[in-house]
Amino acid sequence: MESRHWLTCLKARACLALTLGFAVGALRLEAQSRLCDELAASPDDKQAVTSGVPHDKLDGDAAVVACQAAVDHAPDVARFRFQLGRALAKLRRFEEAVQQYRRTLDLAPDHVLASVALGLCYMNGEGVKRDYREAIRYARPAAKNGDAFAQLVLALVYNDQNDDAEAVRWYRKASKNGNALAQENLGRRYMQGRGVKKDYANAMRLSRLAFDQGNTKAATSIGFMYRNGLGVRQDYAEALRWYERAAESGDLWAVNNIGSIYENGDGVKKDLEKAAAYYRRAAEGGVDLARKNLDRLVSSGQVLPPAPKPLVLERPPQTVTPAAPVVQPTVLSLQVTAEPATVRVGEVVELRLSYAVQAGPGESVPVRQIWTLSFARQALPNFPVEREVARASGSFDASFSQTIPAVAAPGRYDVRGEVCVGGDCISRGTSFDVAR
Numbered sequence: 001m002e003s004r005h006w007l008t009c010l011k012a013r014a015c016l017a018l019t020l021g022f023a024v025g026a027l028r029l030e031a032q033s034r035l036c037d038e039l040a041a042s043p044d045d046k047q048a049v050t051s052g053v054p055h056d057k058l059d060g061d062a063a064v065v066a067c068q069a070a071v072d073h074a075p076d077v078a079r080f081r082f083q084l085g086r087a088l089a090k091l092r093r094f095e096e097a098v099q100q101y102r103r104t105l106d107l108a109p110d111h112v113l114a115s116v117a118l119g120l121c122y123m124n125g126e127g128v129k130r131d132y133r134e135a136i137r138y139a140r141p142a143a144k145n146g147d148a149f150a151q152l153v154l155a156l157v158y159n160d161q162n163d164d165a166e167a168v169r170w171y172r173k174a175s176k177n178g179n180a181l182a183q184e185n186l187g188r189r190y191m192q193g194r195g196v197k198k199d200y201a202n203a204m205r206l207s208r209l210a211f212d213q214g215n216t217k218a219a220t221s222i223g224f225m226y227r228n229g230l231g232v233r234q235d236y237a238e239a240l241r242w243y244e245r246a247a248e249s250g251d252l253w254a255v256n257n258i259g260s261i262y263e264n265g266d267g268v269k270k271d272l273e274k275a276a277a278y279y280r281r282a283a284e285g286g287v288d289l290a291r292k293n294l295d296r297l298v299s300s301g302q303v304l305p306p307a308p309k310p311l312v313l314e315r316p317p318q319t320v321t322p323a324a325p326v327v328q329p330t331v332l333s334l335q336v337t338a339e340p341a342t343v344r345v346g347e348v349v350e351l352r353l354s355y356a357v358q359a360g361p362g363e364s365v366p367v368r369q370i371w372t373l374s375f376a377r378q379a380l381p382n383f384p385v386e387r388e389v390a391r392a393s394g395s396f397d398a399s400f401s402q403t404i405p406a407v408a409a410p411g412r413y414d415v416r417g418e419v420c421v422g423g424d425c426i427s428r429g430t431s432f433d434v435a436r
Contacts, residue, residue, distance in 0.1 A: 033080070036070040039063040040083035044149060045113050048079065055090065063087035078108035085117065092330045092424070094127030112142045116150045123157050124426060132157050143170065148177035155182060162414060162431040164195030175206060183210035184218040191221055191230065194341035200231025216249035217354070223257065227266065236267025252285040252397040253352070259293060276303040286369065286389055286398030289350055329365040329421045332356040336417035338432040345404050349432055352399040353417045357391045367391045369398045370418040375409065410436045 040063035043052030067084035074080060085100030098121055104114035119138030122131045135157050142150035151174035158166035168189060174182035187206030190199045204225055210218035223242035226235045240261055246254035259278030262271045276297050282290030297303045334355040343349045351371050359365045372384040385400055413434060418427040 033070050033074070033077075035066040036063070036080055036083055039066050040087045041079075042083075042086060042113055045079075045082070048083075055086075058087065058090045060087050060090035064091065076107060078104045078111055078114075081107065082111060082114045082117075085114070089117070089121075089126075092126075094121060096127075097121070098127040112145070112147055112150070115139070116142050116147065116153060119150070119153050123153060123160070132161060143173070146173075146177060148174045148179040148182070151177065152179050152182045155185070159185075160429045162412065162429065168195045175209075178213070180210045180213035180215040180218075183207070183213070184215050184221070187218065188221055188337070189341075191225065192339065192341040200225060204231050211245075216246055217251050219243070219246035219249075220251050220254045220257070223254065227257075227261070236261065240267065250395045252282045252287050252290070253354075253399075255285070256282040256287050256290040256293065259290065263293070263297070272297060272302050282397075285396050286353075286387075288399040288401050292401065330358045330424050331367075331419050331421050331426045332358055334417065334419050334426040334428050336415060336428040336430045338415050338430050340432070342433045342435055343404050344435055345406050345408055348401050348403050350399050350401055351415050351417070352397060353419060354395070354397050355419045355426070356395045357393060357419075357421060359391065359393045359421075365391060365421055368418075368420040370420070371400045372416040372418075373402065374414045374416070375411065377414075380413075404434055408434050410434050 037048065037050045039053065039059060041048035041050045041052040043054060045052060064084065064087045067080055067087055070077070070080040071084050081100050081104040085097040085104065088094075088097040088100060098118065101114045101118040101121070104111050105118070108114070115138045119135045121127050122135035122138065124130070128134075136154060139150045139153040139157070143154050151170045155167050155170035155174060158164075158170065168186070171182045171186040171189070175186050183206045187203045187210060188194075189196055190203035190206065192198070204222065207218040207221045207225075211222065219242045223239045223246065225231055226242060227239035228234065240258065243254045243258045243261070247258060255278050259275045259282065260266075261275075262268060262278065263275035264270070276294055279290045279294035279297070283294050298305050332355075334353065337352045337354070339350045339352065351373070353369055353371075357365065357367060367389050369387045369389065370384050371386075373380045374383070387398070389398070411434060412431050414429060414431050416427060416429045418425055
């Protein structure tokens with residue numbers, strides 16, 4: 001009887017231990033799942049269980065740890081796979097991100113954001129060889145179903161391929177569905193008459209929509225239209241106000257334009273020193289036109305060149321600071337534009353690179369800016385043009401001015417811009433027309 005009692009107790013203890021083990025495992029999985037969702041869910045993911053984290057606020061390192069743990073415990077949950085891919089992409093570990101996006105689609109073929117993310121990787125050549133056909137294949141189904149981001153991806157692909165008609169078609173759809181970058185780009189096309197008939201009222205409407213959603217670059221277009229009276233009454237004060245909004249958000253093209261306002265005295269007291277200060281700031285950020293404007297003021301004797309910085313010989317005091325986390329310098333984004341969209345012989349076209357760079361805290365990294373200009377698939381003489389500058393983390397503009405020579409044939413000229421930090425490069429394309 002006594003031995004039977006002990007056997008019963010042992011069985012009960014074993015069952016209790018097993019039950020507790022399952023309970024602890026379930027609690028651990030729930031905690032890891034919750035953390036992965038909190039750190040890496042996309043605000044646009046209809047399958048997510050939280051409100052999501054925007055890309056620029058995503059903590060890639062922490063999210064990778066949490067989501068890898070969630071995937072290890074629940075490898076067949078598509079949501080965790082996609083969120084792990086998203087975290088890996090934030091750290092620019094694109095090959096691993098592509099693997100997770102593919103696995104997500106294996107588990108959930110209708111996962112819209114995984115399909116669009118994979119299309120974006122093919123468009124940028126991130127983790128896979130650049131392939132526009134594959135980019136279109138992955139993005140088109142979601143775009144046809146009304147996904148605004150997928151529609152933007154298609155518009156950018158067709159823009160890179162200089163297919164204005166298709167680019168405009170998908171920009172329109174994405175704009176209608178509320179994508180701010182599509183609204184800004186389409187507004188600029190209406191302002192320039194690129195791929196569409198010039199329509200300043202539409203350009204203003206779209207630019208304002210984009211700005212209201214937080215796209216501060218659209219403020220530069222709004223300022224340009226007020227300054228030149230395009231579709232609105234010419235208003236220098238309003239132009240300056242919009243340029244200043246864009247400049248406060250880091251748009252160096254707007255900084256150059258403010259310098260031009262003070263140089264010409266458009267609605268303000270003419271102030272060449274202030275104009276030179278704005279030109280210098282934009283030029284230091286890589287805007288080629290600003291550098292030429294500053295050189296013109298200095299060489300004509302209208303302003304003095306900047307005083308050389310004093311040489312400091314004293315050794316600064318040495319302080320010990322905690323080691324900062326290592327940040328891999330990378331190029332985060334790139335947009336290439338040519339303004340104006342149509343030029344004639346003797347006129348100047350500005351080839352502009354707008355890009356974002358990530359560097360370590362308080363560090364600057366060497367950045368290569370490359371412009372290639374071609375006609376009929378043949379690179380023109382003196383191209384590519386390459387410049388190297390030092391950049392800290394942030395958004396920048398760099399431009400190259402090209403005067404159209406008398407020997408230039410009429411037709412469409414293709415522009416390819418590329419920005420590299422070390423071996424990490426992003427390239428984009430656009431085009432402009434030379435008319436007789």
